[in-house]
Amino acid sequence: MKAAQVDEYVEFAGARSGHLYRTACLLAGGDTHLAEDLVQETLGRMYVHWRRVSGADNPAAYAHTVLVRAFLSHRRRRSNDERPTGHVPEEAAATEGDPALRLALLQALGQLSARDRAVVVLRYWEDRSVEETATALRLSSGMVRTQSSRALARLRTILGSTLGDLART
Amino acid sequence: MPFEDELTDALHDTAHSYEPPLTALVNAGIADGRRRGRRRTLGIVGSVTALALVGIGGTFASGLLAPGHATVGAASGGASRSAASGRSATVPPPAQVAAGPVVSKEQMINTLKSLLPAGSVTKADGTGSGGPGPFDVAGASVVFNDGKGASQIDVMLSRLATPVDTNGPGQSCPDPAYVPTMQCTRTVLADGSVLLIQQGYEYPDKRTGVKDWDAFLTATDGRQVSMSEWNAAQEKGSPVSRPDPVLSTDQMKALVTSSAWSTALASLHAPKPVPAPRSIGMSAQEILARLGVLIPKGITQTSPHGQDGFADVLLNDGQGPGLFQVNVQRWKAGGTQPDYTGATVLPDGSKLILRQEGSEKGGSGAVQRIADLMRPDGLRVVVMEFNAPSQGTAATRTDPVLTLDQLRTLVTSKLWEE
Numbered sequence: 100m101k102a103a104q105v106d107e108y109v110e111f112a113g114a115r116s117g118h119l120y121r122t123a124c125l126l127a128g129g130d131t132h133l134a135e136d137l138v139q140e141t142l143g144r145m146y147v148h149w150r151r152v153s154g155a156d157n158p159a160a161y162a163h164t165v166l167v168r169a170f171l172s173h174r175r176r177r178s179n180d181e182r183p184t185g186h187v188p189e190e191a192a193a194t195e196g197d198p199a200l201r202l203a204l205l206q207a208l209g210q211l212s213a214r215d216r217a218v219v220v221l222r223y224w225e226d227r228s229v230e231e232t233a234t235a236l237r238l239s240s241g242m243v244r245t246q247s248s249r250a251l252a253r254l255r256t257i258l259g260s261t262l263g264d265l266a267r268t
Numbered sequence: 269m270p271f272e273d274e275l276t277d278a279l280h281d282t283a284h285s286y287e288p289p290l291t292a293l294v295n296a297g298i299a300d301g302r303r304r305g306r307r308r309t310l311g312i313v314g315s316v317t318a319l320a321l322v323g324i325g326g327t328f329a330s331g332l333l334a335p336g337h338a339t340v341g342a343a344s345g346g347a348s349r350s351a352a353s354g355r356s357a358t359v360p361p362p363a364q365v366a367a368g369p370v371v372s373k374e375q376m377i378n379t380l381k382s383l384l385p386a387g388s389v390t391k392a393d394g395t396g397s398g399g400p401g402p403f404d405v406a407g408a409s410v411v412f413n414d415g416k417g418a419s420q421i422d423v424m425l426s427r428l429a430t431p432v433d434t435n436g437p438g439q440s441c442p443d444p445a446y447v448p449t450m451q452c453t454r455t456v457l458a459d460g461s462v463l464l465i466q467q468g469y470e471y472p473d474k475r476t477g478v479k480d481w482d483a484f485l486t487a488t489d490g491r492q493v494s495m496s497e498w499n500a501a502q503e504k505g506s507p508v509s510r511p512d513p514v515l516s517t518d519q520m521k522a523l524v525t526s527s528a529w530s531t532a533l534a535s536l537h538a539p540k541p542v543p544a545p546r547s548i549g550m551s552a553q554e555i556l557a558r559l560g561v562l563i564p565k566g567i568t569q570t571s572p573h574g575q576d577g578f579a580d581v582l583l584n585d586g587q588g589p590g591l592f593q594v595n596v597q598r599w600k601a602g603g604t605q606p607d608y609t610g611a612t613v614l615p616d617g618s619k620l621i622l623r624q625e626g627s628e629k630g631g632s633g634a635v636q637r638i639a640d641l642m643r644p645d646g647l648r649v650v651v652m653e654f655n656a657p658s659q660g661t662a663a664t665r666t667d668p669v670l671t672l673d674q675l676r677t678l679v680t681s682k683l684w685e686e
Contacts, residue, residue: 112294120288125279131286132475135293142297149301201282223272224279255271 108149112142115159119166125220126170128209137173141166163225164235167217171236174213207257215250222247370398371532376408379528380423385519387414391501397425397535406532411501417510418501425529427536428490438464438484438494448658449474453517460488463525465517470503478503481513483520491533493524550596555579558683559594567669582657583669589657590669596684599646608642614680617644622672633663639675649679 116138123134123141144165145152152158208216214236221232222243233243373394381389394408407424432439439462441452450468457463463485470478480503484494497513497520500506515523552574559581563569570589571582577596582589611619621640633655640650653668653675670678 109294109298112297113290116290116293116297117288120293121283121286124286125283134286135289135296138293139296139300142293143300143303146298146301198285200278201285204278204282219275220279223276224283226276251271251275254275 104149104153107153108146111153111158112145115162116142118159119162122163122220122225123166123170125205125208125224126167126216128216129205133173137166137169140169144169160231163221167221167235171213171217203258207254210257211250211253215246215253218243218246219250219254370396370535371406372396373408376406376423376532377410379532380408380410380421383523383526383528384410384412384421385414385515387412387514389413390418397532406536412514414514417499417514419497419499419510419514420502420506421495421497421513421515422503423493423495423523425532425536426492426494427533427538428486428492429538430488430490432462432486432488432490438462438482438486438492440464441466444658448661457485457525461525462486463521465520467517470498477508478506479513481515481517481520483517483524485524490538491536493529493533495520495524550577552579555594555596556581558681559592561683562678562681564670564674583653585669587669588665590653590655590665591657591659592653592669593651595648595650597648597650599642599648608640611640611642618642618680620676620679622676624672634661635663635668637668637670637672637675639672639679641679647684649684651675651679 119138119141120134123137124131127133127137141162145158145162152161208219211219217236218232221227221235222229227235229240229243229247232238232247233240236243238246373396376394376396377392380394381392389410389412391411392408393410395406397406405424405426407422409420409422411418412421413419441454441464442450444450450466452464452466452468455463455465464483466482468480468482470476470480479499480496481498482494482496484492486492496503497515499510499513500508552572555574555577556569556572556579559569559579563583566585568584569581570584573580578594580591580593583592584590608619608621611621613619619642621638623638623640624635625638626635636652636654638650638652640648642648653670655663655665655668657664
């Protein structure tokens with residue numbers, strides 16, 4: 100890469116890696132080591148293809164697509180090897196917010212299938228449309244809608260009124 | 269509140285409870301990309317150290333890594349720099365190298381197989397030469413089992429720009445202050461080639477126990493054969509399958525020095541020389557010389573390292589060594605700047621941040637002290653010190669060697685202006 104492209108890449112990576120990491124933490128059910136690996140792989144892939152990617156309409160959205168695909172491919176490779184959920188960072192627990200709620204949410208996410216989890220994270224954390232989610236996951240829009248409602252129902256069952264109760268306390 | 273909204277709120281709250289290790293992520297991403305590009309496994313140590321300090325501001329502002337700053341040379345890859353100092357202003361003429369006939373992926377895989385001892389290959393993939401993309405490389409990757417456990421073995425052939433950058437991949441052993449878990453030997457062979465053998469871990473903190481052993485052979489004309497092997501069937505995501513990777517250091521040497529690679533090497537185009545980035549003006553030597561004056565009497569300085577704009581040294585006041593790092597950067601006055609929110613503004617208009625915190629790279633009991641000064645003319649001096657001889661390891665002393673007051677005196681010294 101030319102120096103100017105490296106500049107551009109580093110600027111991009113610096114600006115986006117925080118958000119990518121947080122997304123990865125949700126996908127990984129709180130496993131921060133896995134999250135770091137996923138972000139590393141994503142940024143690495145972006146680096147290799149930077150010349151092409153940087154000219155794309157929305158490199159940031161593309162990076163998140165790469166991240167979600169890296170996560171799904173990781174889960175295919177090692178389906179039984181995820182660390183337990185609940186690696187909520189201690190410093191965060193000390194700040195504002197509710198650690199119990201976070202733990203409950205991560206555990207609930209951990210009970211979803213990888214693809215359902217990806218759908219939930221893309222739609223409700225990344226605020227992606229059904230169509231965008233479908234593109235990222237290489238699914239039809241209809242399948243995203245189905246999976247989305249199934250995942251929501253599952254989360255509602257697992258969490259019960261936990262979210263509302265915790266948020267109000 | 270509808271469940272969807274509650275869920276959205278909870279996802280946001282949880283996501284934001286994670287503090288991203290930005291510097292580590294960006295460095296790891298660049299390293300990963302370069303590894304994908306041409307398996308330059310450990311040439312990134314320089315950029316890691318430089319970016320580690322640049323990241324202190326918490327943002328990678330536009331222009332931060334503009335040509336002229338030390339980090340660019342490091343991040344853009346050793347092959348694009350001309351010399352250790354990065355100071356060469358002359359650009360060598362383009363090499364007129366006619367590449368030989370391309371070799372196929374199958375030829376690469378077969379050559380690698382032919383160089384392995386008795387055993388079985390369960391998986392093989394490769395890249396022939398003459399492919400598209402910015403890097404002309406050829407490589408092969410196999411999962412090999414000698415009967416005592418699977419081991420992934422990768423070989424990558426590439427051509428580095430000449431003169432070969434002495435900071436580039438496979439040229440020198442990394443600073444043990446940053447990779448304390450690695451053993452590394454460097455040998456200059458009779459024909460002037462440099463052989464580097466590294467025995468480390470996939471994760472330097474040994475998190476998974478997967479070992480990553482690498483050998484690099486670099487000829488003076490830039491031809492490079494590098495190999496990596498792991499004591500696992502995959503570099504990542506696969507458990508340890510044997511105590512050590514399958515090939516011994518002697519076998520690694522034999523593999524990278526084999527003449528079986530010569531046809532494939534001859535098929536690679538030499539890269540076009542790239543102009544060296546401008547120097548930022550203060551070399552590691554100049555920084556270390558100033559430290560010699562500025563560090564209080566009675567404190568020893570050992571193990572100096574550095575590159576343009578960056579230096580580190582071990583300080584010792586008799587209570588044990590502490591790693592001490594300095595960055596000197598030249599920013600455009602009035603241009604985009606790092607975030608100095610909360611900084612003290614000194615009478616001359618300089619902004620100063622003094623901070624002590626848990627070490628960002630972890631390590632039991634490790635703390636770091638930081639003084640980050642930006643002068644109105646754009647000169648930035650950042651020092652960072654640890655209560656351990658390396659970053660990311662457990663504390664070996666109660667506090668870093670210098671106090672925050674001493675750091676303030678050091679960064680505000682007029683000596684940096686020269």
